[in-house]
Amino acid sequence: MNFETNVFINCPLDEAYINDLLKPILYVIIKNGYNPRLSLEVSDSGEVRLEKITEIIKSCKYSIHDLSLVKSKKAKEFARMNMPFELGIDYGLRKSSIDPLSEKQFLILEATKYDYMKAISDINGFDIKVHSNNTEKVFECMYSWFSETLKINKQEPPLKTFYDFIDFNTSLFEEKVLEFSSDQIAKNYIEKISIPEYIQEILDRV
């Protein structure tokens, strides 16, 4: 796979995040001709997980780090540390002076503006965008990042891409209704689909 077009996505993997934010992020990356890479590609228990994740990070010029869960939502809930930890690995690789890793570029996502300042203020000055846990907003974040950092010109407006994403999900739903003869099973298929399969469904249609 090509370093220049690989995008590492470091984000929460709970169902709400996957359906509201990760699936749109995957859609935009693939639509723009880039290749998403995620830590969940690591499933072989025989491999040392962290070493495998580091190999994925090394293979990607671009990274998206979502730090929205560094703040716990309720009492006695732990904040999630995998995301800032993997951002640290990525930053260390960028500063390692090993070619081509010094070319790495990041997008940092958070849910609420300036929350990162309270949790990890050392990253002040990075490209940090706020998605507010909102699907339409994450299309705006991705549009800006692809334009400003990856210099992708003449992208379609974020709302148009959101509507294309809706049409994509409708097309997938209609195909699965035909296959399963059930709206409920088709909806369940799309909501529970594994990320590698969802990536393939996007690749088949975009």
Add this chain to the structure above:
Amino acid sequence: MAKKSNHVVPSSAGWAVKKSGAEKASRTFATKERAVVYGRELSKSEKTELFIHKSNGMIQNRNSYGNDPNPPRDKKH
């Protein structure tokens, strides 16, 4: 040629009704309920399908008001 379906979708103004493949919404509404009412009437008059989407763009419901080639078989009676 198959008729275009109608879709109740989120929009920055609240909720909107748009045709499949359209770049612009037909109409926008402050609430999802009002968008669904309009979408239902429009789809009945056009004898086509209405897809109601969640705020993340996923399908919430599908209602058919025309000659549906693939009618859902799991509706409750």
